[in-house]
Amino acid sequence: MADETSPWKLRLYTERLCLRVPASQDAEDLYDLFADAEVMQGLGKEPVSAVEDVRAMIEEGMIGGWRTDGLGPFILETAATDRQVVGQAGLMIFDTRDWTPSTWAKAGSHAQPELGWALTRAHWGHGYATEAAAAIRDWAHERPNIDRLVSLISPDNVRSQRVAERLGAIPTETVTPAHSKRTTVVWTHPPIV
Ligand SMILES: CC(C)(COP(=O)(O)OP(=O)(O)OC[C@H]1O[C@@H](n2cnc3c(N)ncnc32)[C@H](O)[C@@H]1OP(=O)(O)O)[C@@H](O)C(=O)NCCC(=O)NCCS
Numbered sequence: 001m002a003d004e005t006s007p008w009k010l011r012l013y014t015e016r017l018c019l020r021v022p023a024s025q026d027a028e029d030l031y032d033l034f035a036d037a038e039v040m041q042g043l044g045k046e047p048v049s050a051v052e053d054v055r056a057m058i059e060e061g062m063i064g065g066w067r068t069d070g071l072g073p074f075i076l077e078t079a080a081t082d083r084q085v086v087g088q089a090g091l092m093i094f095d096t097r098d099w100t101p102s103t104w105a106k107a108g109s110h111a112q113p114e115l116g117w118a119l120t121r122a123h124w125g126h127g128y129a130t131e132a133a134a135a136i137r138d139w140a141h142e143r144p145n146i147d148r149l150v151s152l153i154s155p156d157n158v159r160s161q162r163v164a165e166r167l168g169a170i171p172t173e174t175v176t177p178a179h180s181k182r183t184t185v186v187w188t189h190p191p192i193v
Pocket of ligand 1: 038039040041042043116118119123124126127128129130131152157159162163
């Protein structure tokens with residue numbers, strides 16, 4: 001269920017979660033996520049060591065896609081009154097020529113939206129990633145410019161593969177993105193019916 005007037009007011013609601021666009025005030029709540037070496041390995045990034053680094057990531061990286069492409073990561077918050085931030089999930093544009101992060105404008109007809117997810121370790125094992133990703137996938141299918149969704153997952157990231165499987169995605173291709181040079185499996189989500 002979506003209530004959308006602008007990205008900044010966009011909210012997606014699931015049974016247990018509220019999904020919204022990040023703001024710099026989320027830096028403290030996201031610190032445990034981005035300081036966790038295992039989480040960051042899954043995301044192909046280096047862990048941060050200060051809340052200020054998280055603030056910079058939010059302002060430069062996370063919000064950027066919402067400004068330029070009308071998509072990006074959502075903050076996942078429990079919908080209960082305590083409103084705990086449990087992680088992030090959302091869409092990024094990749095250029096299929098070299099599988100690097102890009103934008104609609106730069107990648108043109110090679111632009112491919114990718115659906116990704118990450119939870120703070122304390123919130124693993126409750127189904128939040130699958131629940132959030134399913135809502136984002138359904139929202140994405142309503143966008144006129146998105147006809148296919150993929151998820152890029154390392155072959156050793158078993159937990160993430162299980163999320164993809166629960167969403168009905170299947171591994172379709174193995175690629176080596178130019179920026180990471182690490183073997184990555186392209187999981188393709190079922191087409192819109
Ligand atoms: C990938 C990641 C998000 C998966 O987290 P997760 O908690 O295993 O995934 P979900 O939130 O979908 O939870 C599913 C698990 O919760 C369990 N569960 C418990 N209660 C549940 C409920 N009410 N509803 C659904 N599932 C529930 C499921 O059985 C499942 O466990 P299983 O896989 O052992 O069978 C997490 O490991 C992570 O953040 N990793 C680091 C970042 C990363 O690698 N991101 C992906 C980059 S490609």
